[in-house]
Amino acid sequence: MATMHAVKDAVSAEAETAFAVRVDGLDVTFGEGETAVTALRDVNVDIPEGALVTMLGPSGCGKSTLLRAIADLVPASRGEIKVHERTPEEARKARDFAFVFQDATLLPWRSAIDNVRLPLEVGNPGPAHADPMELLELVGLKGREKALPGELSGGMRQRVAIARALVTRPRILLMDEPFGALDEIARDNLNEELLRIWTETGTTILFVTHSIPEAVFLGQKVLLLAAHPGRVKEYMTVDLPYPRQLPVRDTVEFIKITAHLRKMLEEC
């Protein structure tokens, strides 16, 4: 009896947790009638549980739209999205995922620590949450918890935004070009730290970027989208072992992958 239970649990656990996000035949259309714009057409993607998937594509390919559709910020016109077997709306209400925007979107009148606490003060935060102080330490901002966003650099603000996203212990982290506005050094640092955080927390990460090296450096898998209308062009696995450090970008393997992606992007 006990073994049967265990087997059954294992089977159902596998079925439920194998994929963090499943996108099935998704269309997203903005507007109606003559002026309607198809942002995404027939997108089918599975994001494995615990994976770090980067999304790459030319501007207008709908990579942000796909992320926003998963986050219940944009409605699906056709098809289906499942986030841990739930609709995006249910997943949002259950705090299944957190979102990191390109702009850090910190509340400027709140200190760093109070910004990290924001998700615990609104909606239904649920019982399981991380210690905001420890999270600031995790993102390398120990000692700056009292600082107002105006007193922090762009990179530091984005670190606070990441800490804020992690405070409710989400199972999925949706990141929309989070480091796009940062200088290269800050971006490199945060890329390495994101990999460290991913390893430490085991969170599934979906990361939108327009930088090919960033997509390859971070991603276990790279989802390449083509534009007009937005559709999946390629969904490839990056064959580079973790832990990855920045010098990996100078290896032949890395350059081969980026060259391949660049060629694919040009065809888009």
Added chain:
Amino acid sequence: MADIAQSQASANERKSGSAWLAKSGDRLLPLLAAVGMLVLWQLIIWIFSIRPFIMPGPIAVLGAFIEDGPKLWLNFWLTFLEAALGFIFGNLIAILMAVAFVHNRTSERAFFPIAVFINTIPIIAVAPILVLIFGNGYSPKIIIAALICFFPTLVNMVRGLKAVNPATLDLMRVLSASDAEIFWKVRLQSSLPFLFAALKIAATTCVVGAIVAEWIGSNYGLGALILLASYNYHAPLLYASVFSASLLAVFLFAMVSFAERRMIKWKTPAVH
């Protein structure tokens, strides 16, 4: 990181020394200019021997301040009371109305044109009507001071409550925040710079409102004193009353600025 913080701290210390000089210079310069203009004014009075009932010199005005000090002081407070109460009521109603407008588009469409219409009526024309209705007491003065504050605050507050970064609203949606939570946690705070811009205007206009109301029908307050002094050709008292009114506005403005500095410690991300 600690090194940077340390070197920044010592740089700040070095700066504060020269900053003190620059700051006292900033204060000294306008003070010197003001004294210079007063001296010039007195010289013009003396050189052209202008008679005091046409235009008194600063010395004569100072004399009126000393001679009629208690009278000016009493009327200063009466006008202050009217202006301050008008400021509070006018702005409070404007703020509450702005909140209603932002939460209910229908109420905005229904009442905003009326608010615009009220704003287009010259305040000096409304004053006699209100004096007829409410008599010579405090209430018409407070109402007129409130009316004059009302519109700029309403418009600014509506703009402020709506001027929330769309990405911040996306964030609140991802967090499944309710409208009330968005209002208290985001909209109210981000409207403060807009609100204080309006309150600074209101701090000076509410004094104008109170004085205009006193002109129409009153036997107390700085407005009444201004009328009385001009009827009696008591120019030094007239000037002293006008200066008192301006001091009153400066006082209110300073109080609003003080409150602004206390409440908005964060850097304003460019209020358009």
